[in-house]
Amino acid sequence: MQDVADAAGVSVGTVSNVLNHPAKVSPATAERVREAISRLGFVRNDAARSLVSGSTNSVGMVLADIENSLFIDMAHGAQDAARAVGQNLLLANTACDMTLQDDYLDLFDESRVTGVLLAPMEDSSAGIARIRSHGRQVVLLNYAPRPGTCCSVLVNNEHVGYLAARHLIDTGRTRLAYVVAHDDYQPVRDRRRGVRAAVEEAGPGVTLEEIDSVGLTSSHGHVVGQDLARRAPDDLPDGLIAVTDELANAIIHQLHAVAGIRVPDRVAVVGCENNRAAGASVVPLTAVDMPGRTMGQEAIRLLMDEVASGAQHRHATVVLEPELIVRASAPR
Amino acid sequence: MQDVADAAGVSVGTVSNVLNHPAKVSPATAERVREAISRLGFVRNDAARSLVSGSTNSVGMVLADIENSLFIDMAHGAQDAARAVGQNLLLANTACDMTLQDDYLDLFDESRVTGVLLAPMEDSSAGIARIRSHGRQVVLLNYAPRPGTCCSVLVNNEHVGYLAARHLIDTGRTRLAYVVAHDDYQPVRDRRRGVRAAVEEAGPGVTLEEIDSVGLTSSHGHVVGQDLARRAPDDLPDGLIAVTDELANAIIHQLHAVAGIRVPDRVAVVGCENNRAAGASVVPLTAVDMPGRTMGQEAIRLLMDEVASGAQHRHATVVLEPELIVRASAPR
């Protein structure tokens, strides 16, 4: 910066002003300074800048699973909203590793980002409390915070489960099964509640069986599908809800393509996320859609609200409603 | 930091030493300092730190399309390799927007990251040259740089096309079609060359038709599929290569599920990326696999090499070989 100042025959204060407060500088001087900047290839040092100002123009977003299109959607929405308010969005993927998650929270904390968006897979109260205690703002996505600890954007996951089960019941299915795993993951737990509520509401004509899967991914779904395929025909459910799309698709594959148990004729299947792959599967998947983009946008809005209002900020929770997307695996 | 020093009854220099060079501090003092740090919730200011040291512990990665599992794989590989050398990986998604890409390149440049990994969709020489001229190291992924301008990690995309076509020819298909779009995207162009080479090599018994699609996504594939389905049976190719998996899956869907033209019996189909969705489609997709994780790892390796060797660094290009994954859409 001193070099630029020398080259333009001004002081560093003036160079700083043309960069930050152009109105304070005469046009002629500004022009000379700009010319010097580009001639010398000067790049403002962000570290020094944020050291003085105490803040940055970046929002950090920590995602538990960048493979999952829901998380990608949240990142997209957040990115759009962040840019609209002049913030850059920096992404970090923890791959469900809590140590990594803590590292990234600390990294963003140390680098004094404007704030942090966190979409975790496990309770993260400790990490949140840690960086909040340093004054770093955090908004939680898709995971309810301890009451009053921070802002959050949630989907009504109970309603996700409810919509899925209700659709099956409304289309005449009476023997429902709910395939679930990873019950310590809050959204999963909530969906179960909704499934149960819909079944109870339907009365004694509808039964619910809960099938525990070892995990939430394709390979786990294949196992569940194989088990189901080995059952006596009378033991088969006629409507199945899988807590993730990936699970649903794998089960459909085993049932429909491998074992010849027609979907949806014999078993109708509903997924719970409406991931990118939902429409592309063997039998296009009926699924309850999670509004990822909107979640990301809302999260940025809450974060900027909090940053702007300072001490008088009140934490808020935004709960978005899911929507059923009907496809072939469980038609109308 | 001064607060910590006061609380522990030492100077700030000593506090800095327990953080950075614990060996230089007596155990008792160090303990007192650590206690003060945690009691006061002190967080080291990264900006000040990097202002002094002139560098950071973060690598920035700019991705053109976070929706594409190839890019996600590259991020994963890079993340693993980065952590192994004590670097954090910061991700930025440009959603194929070159303005955004330039913004993020500049952001990482200004924040003095250790280096930048860039996986673009278009020629990015200008941006690369700009930040390289400031001494910022860049490694290009999946896009060949102007010769001698930076390190890069590529896949032999010509061989991708070759493997796809060759597999169809080897399994007895003689009327090949290659569905392509976005020919200004280097990997796409390279794949075409490979397809042509395999067909020429096969001699006059094998023909190749090139079908121009408007774009690379599902909706474009549906259009191509519909057009094909309307053809007279004799006009149909018996082997089809789509330049992306997404295109391939959409075409299969139209042909097989909608129009009743059996895949692979009537038309065998091969995709060119082996994306996450490849195995989950109506007819599981035979595809040429791009080694995304390895690409990310190699990119970090090249970057750290360059950082370590300074002026005497020679740019290198790592070319990884693709591999054919045979599934039902084009069996052995």
Add this chain to the structure above:
DNA sequence: CTGAAAGCGCTTACAG
């Protein structure tokens, strides 16, 4: 082993 001091590259009142 510990402390005092310089300096990293900026921004921001404050004079002029």
Add this chain to the structure above:
DNA sequence: CTGAAAGCGCTTACAG
């Protein structure tokens, strides 16, 4: 409108 100076929070030789 412009310049000189202080200070942001650290790290790093250098004395002691």
